[in-house]
Amino acid sequence: MLETKLKAFLPLLIQHLFLYHYLSSLLPISMACNNKFTLDSVRDALIREEDSIVFSLIERARFPYNAPAYDPSFLGNGFSIAEFYVRGTESLQAKIGRYQKPEDVPFFPKDLPSPLPPTKYSQKVLLHPASASVTVNEAIWKFYFTELLPLFTTKGNDGNYASTVASDFVCLQAISRRIHSGKYVAEVKFTDAPQDYSPAISSKDRDKLMDLLTFVAVEEAVKKRVEKKARLFSQNVTLDENDSGKTQYKINPLVVSHLYDKWVMPLTKVVEVEYLLLRLS
Amino acid sequence: MLETKLKAFLPLLIQHLFLYHYLSSLLPISMACNNKFTLDSVRDALIREEDSIVFSLIERARFPYNAPAYDPSFLGNGFSIAEFYVRGTESLQAKIGRYQKPEDVPFFPKDLPSPLPPTKYSQKVLLHPASASVTVNEAIWKFYFTELLPLFTTKGNDGNYASTVASDFVCLQAISRRIHSGKYVAEVKFTDAPQDYSPAISSKDRDKLMDLLTFVAVEEAVKKRVEKKARLFSQNVTLDENDSGKTQYKINPLVVSHLYDKWVMPLTKVVEVEYLLLRLS
Numbered sequence: 320m321l322e323t324k325l326k327a328f329l330p331l332l333i334q335h336l337f338l339y340h341y342l343s344s345l346l347p348i349s350m351a352c353n354n355k356f357t358l359d360s361v362r363d364a365l366i367r368e369e370d371s372i373v374f375s376l377i378e379r380a381r382f383p384y385n386a387p388a389y390d391p392s393f394l395g396n397g398f399s400i401a402e403f404y405v406r407g408t409e410s411l412q413a414k415i416g417r418y419q420k421p422e423d424v425p426f427f428p429k430d431l432p433s434p435l436p437p438t439k440y441s442q443k444v445l446l447h448p449a450s451a452s453v454t455v456n457e458a459i460w461k462f463y464f465t466e467l468l469p470l471f472t473t474k475g476n477d478g479n480y481a482s483t484v485a486s487d488f489v490c491l492q493a494i495s496r497r498i499h500s501g502k503y504v505a506e507v508k509f510t511d512a513p514q515d516y517s518p519a520i521s522s523k524d525r526d527k528l529m530d531l532l533t534f535v536a537v538e539e540a541v542k543k544r545v546e547k548k549a550r551l552f553s554q555n556v557t558l559d560e561n562d563s564g565k566t567q568y569k570i571n572p573l574v575v576s577h578l579y580d581k582w583v584m585p586l587t588k589v590v591e592v593e594y595l596l597l598r599l600s
Numbered sequence: 601m602l603e604t605k606l607k608a609f610l611p612l613l614i615q616h617l618f619l620y621h622y623l624s625s626l627l628p629i630s631m632a633c634n635n636k637f638t639l640d641s642v643r644d645a646l647i648r649e650e651d652s653i654v655f656s657l658i659e660r661a662r663f664p665y666n667a668p669a670y671d672p673s674f675l676g677n678g679f680s681i682a683e684f685y686v687r688g689t690e691s692l693q694a695k696i697g698r699y700q701k702p703e704d705v706p707f708f709p710k711d712l713p714s715p716l717p718p719t720k721y722s723q724k725v726l727l728h729p730a731s732a733s734v735t736v737n738e739a740i741w742k743f744y745f746t747e748l749l750p751l752f753t754t755k756g757n758d759g760n761y762a763s764t765v766a767s768d769f770v771c772l773q774a775i776s777r778r779i780h781s782g783k784y785v786a787e788v789k790f791t792d793a794p795q796d797y798s799p800a801i802s803s804k805d806r807d808k809l810m811d812l813l814t815f816v817a818v819e820e821a822v823k824k825r826v827e828k829k830a831r832l833f834s835q836n837v838t839l840d841e842n843d844s845g846k847t848q849y850k851i852n853p854l855v856v857s858h859l860y861d862k863w864v865m866p867l868t869k870v871v872e873v874e875y876l877l878l879r880l881s
Contacts, residue, residue, distance in 0.1 A: 367662070370658070370837075370850075371659060371662075374655040374658070374659065374833075377651070377655070378652060378655065381648070381652075394696075394716050395716070396716065400696045400697075403695075403696065404692060404693075404696055407692040408689060408692060411685060411688040411689060411692070412685075412762045412766065414684075415675075415681050415684065415685055415761060415762045415765065416681075416759075416761055416762045417762035417763065423763075435675050435676070435677065478697075480696060480697055481693045481696045481697045481698035482698065482704075484696065485693065489770070540839060543839055544837065544838070544839055547837055547839065548837045551832060551833070551835075551837060552655075552832075552833050554832075556651075556825065556828055556829045556832060557825070558821060558824055558825055558828065569651075
């Protein structure tokens, strides 16, 4: 009986060991500690990404909403300034080797140029086929511009469109990187308990997978931590030690916990589910 | 006697009033409070820029030094990855209207494209001829890559060259913007006391101007404040309230005060001096 069960898991185990080794080689240093790819190391990378997201939002908040930057008729070439800039920069970054890691997903993947030779990096690291196809960037683009941006920028137009959309792109990339790191989260969770996930994967049960991937207490802690980071990083720092109670925050800390609650964590789980559904293919 | 003196200052006064009005129209909102262009408002903008510089350094420190990104032979097209990326992004940003404000100075100004029509911003805001020619970007490029970068990045090579040079560019732009805001500093200082600066300007006495622009106590306070910001912003934030004493900083706070002491403040004063030398032309 036990032997039968073990035999049933053997192909899974071999595949797992292969993928484990493969994915470890792709991991950023912060995730791959001593070549170990663990939930702790992935979690540390996600926590570090929170700082990047908070910094990027604070930097975007230097400028008002600047509606003309998002008007598709403004440049006269069919693109908004934002889309024109993101497309151009993604093309440039692809040429120098970006978009080859599972968490770096372009917003406009069509017609991206190949890396210029010789990029050692691009030869060493290839996208895993299953993880490469998972993207929620369309959803990120939409919520960022239509829902999030008005929450943390002031109304108005100061004409600084180039700086504005460059800041938008940094926000989009940081948020996208965090959300698509869900591929690593899914991989380590699956690795730790394949028996928990395999039935739901086989039956393509998205709801069941979503349940398995949801930990309310962890999510509450994340929301509290990002709000704390927003408070610390967006305060006006002075040399007066008694000044900290009077600070005006550059962004509302509650907007950051809302961002995580409404979009970042749910979309991360969508990425995890979609990755898992491809995991046994 | 008094009348003669007043007459001598009259052309200066007229020029000043013109420039005052002109420069106010160029100022970012944070500097131009109620259309008033004062030392306080310029100082507030410089203090805000400190946060941007600290954030950008923390973000760059996510990656090790990554020497191949700076090797001019790596891409095979004559440029290092860093230079290729900065040139490409500056070109893209120029197309959408950047580099038209006195503090936004490109690192590679030759052959920058014109803004795509119709950009309302570019029609409204033109560079002031005297301030546009003042640039210390060559010095910034040099100290950043050869001296600063090794101080706050770890040794090593993780292959993330595209993300690395994108982060470098954010650092370079923030540092350059802060330093070239010296043009505003010089303008308000001159405006407040033209009689103090005019003799040294007329005799092209750079040393005297540098003396007039140096306030040791202010510089010491700036160094302390940026170090404090680096400590606050680069700490590892946890929900454990008793954890703050044990934090590991993502960048050494002393590197940031050193950056200001050795490069940012001296080069800002070089910009101020060069601007003043053109101020009466």
